[in-house]
Amino acid sequence: MAPAPAFVASSDQVQYSSRRAAREAAAGASAAAASAPAESAAAVPGIPQAPVTAPAVAAPFGIFAPTSAAASQSAAAAPVKASAPAPHRHTIRKRFTVAGTMVLVGGLFASLTLPAYASADYNAVALDAAVPAESQALSLDVAQVDAVAAGGEARDGYEATSAADLKRLYRDAVRQQNLAAYLASGAKEMGDDYPWAAELADYQGGGLSPLNYFYRECVDFVAWRLNRDAGSTSAPFKWVWSTLTPGAGSARSWKSQWEKHGWPISNTPAPGWVAWFPGANHVAYVSGILDDGSVAIEEYNWGPNIYNQRVIQPGDAIYLSPPPR
Numbered sequence: 603m604a605p606a607p608a609f610v611a612s613s614d615q616v617q618y619s620s621r622r623a624a625r626e627a628a629a630g631a632s633a634a635a636a637s638a639p640a641e642s643a644a645a646v647p648g649i650p651q652a653p654v655t656a657p658a659v660a661a662p663f664g665i666f667a668p669t670s671a672a673a674s675q676s677a678a679a680a681p682v683k684a685s686a687p688a689p690h691r692h693t694i695r696k697r698f699t700v701a702g703t704m705v706l707v708g709g710l711f712a713s714l715t716l717p718a719y720a721s722a723d724y725n726a727v728a729l730d731a732a733v734p735a736e737s738q739a740l741s742l743d744v745a746q747v748d749a750v751a752a753g754g755e756a757r758d759g760y761e762a763t764s765a766a767d768l769k770r771l772y773r774d775a776v777r778q779q780n781l782a783a784y785l786a787s788g789a790k791e792m793g794d795d796y797p798w799a800a801e802l803a804d805y806q807g808g809g810l811s812p813l814n815y816f817y818r819e820c821v822d823f824v825a826w827r828l829n830r831d832a833g834s835t836s837a838p839f840k841w842v843w844s845t846l847t848p849g850a851g852s853a854r855s856w857k858s859q860w861e862k863h864g865w866p867i868s869n870t871p872a873p874g875w876v877a878w879f880p881g882a883n884h885v886a887y888v889s890g891i892l893d894d895g896s897v898a899i900e901e902y903n904w905g906p907n908i909y910n911q912r913v914i915q916p917g918d919a920i921y922l923s924p925p926p927r
Contacts, residue, residue: 873891
């Protein structure tokens with residue numbers, strides 16, 4: 603007695619226990635049809651026999667639909683070699699496949715139900731501004747969020763020091779130091795009336811005085827005294843660089859500038875004249891003649907840009923007369 607085939611046939615489909623059983627059944631049917639054509643013909647006398655073909659695969663899990671009713675009948679009539687039961691590993695693989703599919707589907711549902719902020723960017727400061735409500739919703743501090751959106755923290759309490767402010771602070775500090783040194787020198791008590799005694803000298807970053815010479819230089823002090831003696835003690839001053847020594851500003855050029863003006867030059871000193879020191883690049887103001895003929899002078903920058911008094915011999919300098927008044 604022939605062994606029973608490893609499939610169950612119905613009127614419209616054949617179901618096998620595995621794909622391998624289906625393939626072996628189809629191969630057996632084809633071989634049987636090829637080896638016994640006469641028997642197949644005798645089985646249905648008077649009816650032309652159609653070629654026997656293997657069933658077509660119709661589903662992924664062992665469901666195969668026959669091509670026609672005749673093919674199904676031929677396959678049923680032909681002796682089919684029974685297939686061995688599918689190995690146990692196919693059942694295990696199917697179980698793993700089903701389990702993997704369920705895990706995949708569950709993962710898709712889980713990813714679709716994640717909170718929105720789990721993958722989206724968010725503003726950390728705005729999140730900190732949120733406060734819990736009784737309904738478990740987020741209630742934002744609108745004012746704080748608006749401040750963040752406007753550009754960050756408010757800086758109304760901060761002030762930046764500009765370069766001009768730093769420069770002014772530096773100049774003020776240096777002026778205080780100069781004034782302290784001036785008062786300690788006793789120059790004022792000795793009769794110094796130079797109005798810019800505390801201003802920054804050239805080496806301190808100072809500029810030009812209203813007389814257009816550098817502050818606290820010997821030429822600026824002498825130009826001040828010549829203006830004072832002429833009664834010009836405020837701007838516009840009568841004697842400035844452009845009217846006194848327009849060709850040059852240094853003390854070395856003063857004698858040649860007097861010569862260009864045509865102003866008197868002498869070897870004999872007199873009060874109110876300018877003492878010009880050859881080769882020394884220095885000028886001073888003659889304040890008086892002593893009984894022994896020596897010359898009392900007042901000057902700036904004989905020392906470190908500060909007022910000074912001293913006595914010289916008449917031959918130590920050449921004397922320039924005051925400009926005409």
